[in-house]
Amino acid sequence: MREKYIQLGHGGGGRMARELIAEEIVSRFGDGPLRGLPDAATLPVLNIGTVFTTDSFVVQPFEFPGGNIGDLAVHGTVNDLAVAGARPLWLSLALILEEGLPLTDLRRVLDSLKHAADDCGVTVVTGDTKVVARGQADGIYINTAGIGAALEGFSLSPDNMMPGDRVLVSGSVGDHGAAVLTAREGIDLVNGPDSDSAPVHRLVLAVQHLGSAVRFMRDPTRGGLASVLNELVEERDIDIVLSEATIPVSKRTNAVTEILGLDVLHLASEGRMLLVCAADAEERILDVWHNMQEGAGAATIGVVKKSDGGCGRLILDTRAGGRRLVDSPRGELLPRIC
């Protein structure tokens, strides 16, 4: 393709659009149902429950330490399927490109997206590309929807949580938020944090055999641990008590939160999962996860208790020996974090 920048014509229904799709999309993703470029992909019969999810990605900047919007768009959707108790299978890929986007930028993003999809064992089967004029987007926005096959054995619901249950995370929290923030603000750190952008579906498959002892799984993205855990206790008669000293935080992310005065519990992760399980499953899960690259930093960070007051609370036992309530962030601490 001669054009080195995305032009409005690449979003039309004409030849420029077809050339862009052929050269940049089919060349990377065209070995499956996407080959003939139908407007819809016909997929094999799934004799099991279908799990369906969607996420748009508008992260700014669209490249950041540890990843870019391409791998993020795969991991975010793969992880939503995984924590719903599904094996991720198929993705759609819808691009909104801003006129003037350098083609080399688009290619880096698509290469990264392809690499992540291959690593996760998912196939991009259908897609769409739109182009908007300068000032009507910000470089590149991506939507991925995903289809997965429900895994047997799980019975996941926050309503299954009971006093005594344990709260686990699969690794250090908040690294994605800290990495995007330092990249966006141009904060120059010798050793800045890298995004944790990664898939968690292997961590899910590894605990499938524990069945209903796994109560609930979630990837703590926007709003961080504080948001996910507050959602869990709200309108339930349980408290969750976290022990600050046990929450894994990388040195680099810790440095960023101290410099900027942020609460790491509000920062997004994009390659971690939170899991609530029966007390007697805790050690088995940690043993399995610690033997996996994705779960090497896993830890128990809290416990579920019966609520005193009737209305559930998220409580933090601090390192200093105190105890405080942890609130959800109200509005937007970090716009366009994913």
Place this chain on the structure above:
Amino acid sequence: MREKYIQLGHGGGGRMARELIAEEIVSRFGDGPLRGLPDAATLPVLNIGTVFTTDSFVVQPFEFPGGNIGDLAVHGTVNDLAVAGARPLWLSLALILEEGLPLTDLRRVLDSLKHAADDCGVTVVTGDTKVVARGQADGIYINTAGIGAALEGFSLSPDNMMPGDRVLVSGSVGDHGAAVLTAREGIDLVNGPDSDSAPVHRLVLAVQHLGSAVRFMRDPTRGGLASVLNELVEERDIDIVLSEATIPVSKRTNAVTEILGLDVLHLASEGRMLLVCAADAEERILDVWHNMQEGAGAATIGVVKKSDGGCGRLILDTRAGGRRLVDSPRGELLPRIC
């Protein structure tokens, strides 16, 4: 909700986001799998091939005569599933909202989207909402992905087309493109065209019994009839010969194309379908369609011929008695038409 405009906080992971989702999304779409707001929807087992598609909608203006981006986002995805030979079932709904969007605008769009989904018998089962700052989008962008169940009996492929086959359209062409264009340019017509935004899945179901006599179906959106039909003949040894006098064009759209010097064959439809069938199925399809509201204006507009030159061409027999080649639009005639 007190806030009357979308704020960045509505896109975070915190309370403002959850309030927006509860009040505007769950209130409309929360009677199905979306109720508990899981990150992914678990759907019933489909013992038949799954058809999967995605489309982003960036139409400008997002409200136009005959529809808005909400119903368009349903019809576009429903129609992609339908012409692939599937019964549309489930949609995802991903919103990218620009800071400052009046909440009343969002509500009108969502009301329209809900109404269209109900009319099409599809359920919005999962979603996502992002907010970007002013100047990073243009009001509202919507992505819908769709899942449908493959209909038995069809054997659809452009490779099945044979000399003698007929080319049908289900109604007047180009009305959507003409309507959006007049709205965008502020052209003040006493009787301007209305978009044809509508579902075509009932037209597809009505011809399912004809099986392999239906060779190919497509909704002619971006790039119009010229783009779809050129794609069909390219790299095949068939010509398609259209008869200009038989192509249904509404008076209002005809007036717009004459005023602006546009070729109606390049204008998008969003509620019409193109169908290629065996010659002996032509009358049966027209009979069925003419008895349906969506197909009242259906007509045969062309015929498939063996190509002389080896390389397929799209040929138009003009009203004036001439004959000319019809090319695909190269770039973007009408940016952000859908």
